[in-house]
Amino acid sequence: MKELNFNRHRRLRGSANLRSMVRETSLHKEDFIYPIFVVEGENVKNEISSMPGVFQFSMDNLGTELDEVVDLGIPSVILFGVPIEKDAVGTQAYHDHGITQEAIRFAKNRHPELVVIADTCLCQYTDHGHCGVIEEGVILNDESLDLLARTAVSQAKAGADIIAPSNMMDGFVAAIRYGLDEAGFDNTPIMSYGVKYSSAYYGPFREAAHSTPQFGDRKTYQMDPANRMEALRETASDVQEGADFMIVKPALSYLDIIREVRDNFDIPIVAYNVSGEYAMVKAAAANGWIDEKKIVLETLLSMKRAGADIVMTYHAKDAARWLEGKE
Numbered sequence: 001m002k003e004l005n006f007n008r009h010r011r012l013r014g015s016a017n018l019r020s021m022v023r024e025t026s027l028h029k030e031d032f033i034y035p036i037f038v039v040e041g042e043n044v045k046n047e048i049s050s051m052p053g054v055f056q057f058s059m060d061n062l063g064t065e066l067d068e069v070v071d072l073g074i075p076s077v078i079l080f081g082v083p084i085e086k087d088a089v090g091t092q093a094y095h096d097h098g099i100t101q102e103a104i105r106f107a108k109n110r111h112p113e114l115v116v117i118a119d120t121c122l123c124q125y126t127d128h129g130h131c132g133v134i135e136e137g138v139i140l141n142d143e144s145l146d147l148l149a150r151t152a153v154s155q156a157k158a159g160a161d162i163i164a165p166s167n168m169m170d171g172f173v174a175a176i177r178y179g180l181d182e183a184g185f186d187n188t189p190i191m192s193y194g195v196k197y198s199s200a201y202y203g204p205f206r207e208a209a210h211s212t213p214q215f216g217d218r219k220t221y222q223m224d225p226a227n228r229m230e231a232l233r234e235t236a237s238d239v240q241e242g243a244d245f246m247i248v249k250p251a252l253s254y255l256d257i258i259r260e261v262r263d264n265f266d267i268p269i270v271a272y273n274v275s276g277e278y279a280m281v282k283a284a285a286a287n288g289w290i291d292e293k294k295i296v297l298e299t300l301l302s303m304k305r306a307g308a309d310i311v312m313t314y315h316a317k318d319a320a321r322w323l324e325g326k327e
């Protein structure tokens with residue numbers, strides 16, 4: 001044995017306590033943001049078929065869901081309003097009594113300390129399902145900015161603690177920052193979904209939020225999955241325009257991008273563990289093919305290890321329970 005020369009890495013893995021002392025990354029319930037879908041109507045609690053355990057709630061059922069999140073010690077939710085009425089310019093997105101604004105008001109009223117994030121986009125509110133306004137089949141950039149700023153201001157007025165624009169028009173952080181400041185919301189942070197890839201992993205979400213584009217795809221505004229350096233250009237622009245947080249989305253197939261952004265910028269990074277990632281785990285778990293609890297905790301941990309400070313995930317409630325040692 002003496003003549004062999006090698007390192008004994010196993011020395012630090014000998015017991016549970018020793019392993020916990022040298023553990024580099026940890027996962028806490030405080031790391032989570034829980035997404036909630038809110039629909040118009042009464043007494044609705046619709047499970048999304050491709051997302052077992054995730055529901056669309058009407059306002060009268062929202063309270064118990066929020067209570068559960070708060071009781072579990074999850075500090076924040078992001079709300080996705082799904083209106084019945086849609087039109088070409090997404091009027092319901094910036095209506096002071098739109099579904100999202102009402103849901104924000106309700107959530108802040110019930111749990112003032114809960115950090116309520118508003119998703120700021122037009123696709124749930126437009127009849128064509130695109131994230132901006134359209135002329136002759138083209139998604140217009142600058143013309144969409146004004147509507148996004150109006151949406152953000154109406155959400156801030158309703159009490160949103162953070163504005164999270166997800167539409168990928170150029171200049172959306174600048175336009176929203178300007179709009180918020182002008183309306184007196186200079187203390188409201190912007191969590192930019194500026195590194196958002198054009199991804200098949202959003203499929204189940206589009207069923208939940210009724211936001212499938214009615215023609216074409218989102219490739220002229222969302223990023224090409226083949227690109228890495230572009231994520232740095234997007235982040236640089238958003239930081240310069242005043243973003244306070246940066247979201248990388250999806251997360252699991254883009255851990256390298258999370259790391260890249262982490263290594264180049266010092267703002268808080270959010271990993272969005274999206275609907276398709278959730279659906280795959282739930283499907284495999286339902287078949288008994290994987291151990292759901294272990295897979296979920298390992299997956300969420302990997303997002304932290306890649307460099308995320310915060311994880312937006314549909315697994316948040318389960319993971320918070322598991323981290324507390326509950327089943």
Ligand code: PBG
Binds near residue numbers: 123131166211
């Ligand atoms: C809307 C939006 C989408 C998601 C969050 N906000 C869908 C899309 O861009 O097509 C996806 C979230 C998920 O899949 O969990 N702009």
Ligand code: ZN
Binds near residue numbers: 121122131167
């Ligand atoms: Zn959108």
